[in-house]
Amino acid sequence: MTPAEMKAELKALAGLTEARLASIFGDGATPAPLTASMEYSLMAGGKRLRPVLCLAWAELVGGGAQSVLDFACAIECIHTYSLIHDDLPAMDDDDLRRGKPSNHKQFDEATAILAGDGLLTEAFTLASSLSLPPERVLRAIFHLSTAAGPRGMVGGQVLDMGLTGKSASLPQLREMHAKKTGALIESSCVSGCILGGGNNADQLKASEYGLAVGLAFQVTDDILDVVGDEAALGKPVGSDQAQGKSTYPALLGIEQSRILARESVDQALAALNGFSHPRADFLRAIARYILDRTH
Secondary structure, X not given: OOHHHHHHHHHHHHHHHHHHHHHOOOOOOOOHHHHHHHHHHHOOOOOOHHHHHHHHHHXXXXXXXXXHHHHHHHHHHHHHHHHHHHOOOOOOOOOEEOOEEOHHHHOOHHHHHHHHHHHHHXXXXXXXXXXXXXXXXXXXXXXXXXXXXXXXXXXXXXXHHHHOXXXXXXXXXXXXXXXXXXXXXXXXXXXXXXXXXXXXXXXXXXXXXXXXXXXXXXXXXXXHHHHOOHHHHOOOOOHHHHOOOOOHHHHHOHHHHHHHHHHHHHHHHHHOOOOOOHHHHHHHHHHHHHHHOOO
């Protein structure tokens, strides 16, 4: 698959997600100020990588994208909530997100906290609404909630705060990012595979792919924070260093970090060996794209 073909498929799947995300709070049952805050961050753009991975893995094992779309949107709701809370003054204290004022800057801290809370809980309304075999839905929800909670993303944020201003070892850095960033990316793949009807071997491959892609994604993020373009990133370059964050370039240097990212992509590609469905080519292209992205 060429880069242009991959980007067209990525745009199509992201567009499917965008359309559904835009309709979630359209029933008028949510107070208008809360809806405005949630939609401000939820519809602020972004790559929609996590829902796209969920949809692609469901299709790879024989499922349908439409049948798991609400689950994919649930993942994006969880991701967006985490960004809102990460930007708060008590966390990373960031004023910009995707080139726009952070949620708490656009609204206020209390509204931003509640918007994050609302998105997190709405995610499980969406995830539990699928018309698929209940055992698949339950297993996927269990996997997602574990990845998003104290054993995964939330725990990773705590580790991140504990390492701020300190010199982390490579094992500490990998554990922190495996939880904070990698767990939700891995779960996007595994939950899509579960919902699509994948067997245990398929789910293991989805996990291997997701973990490798998650590491490559984080290492590339760290590199872009050093050498990226501020306009493309939508946030200040050098913010990690300014905040005393532990990063791969700070620990390994830029070139060794790039080598680590390439090795991780190779591991992701190896996890797709044996899959002949066209979506395998798309997932291979996604893994390669992570190395070349500018934001």
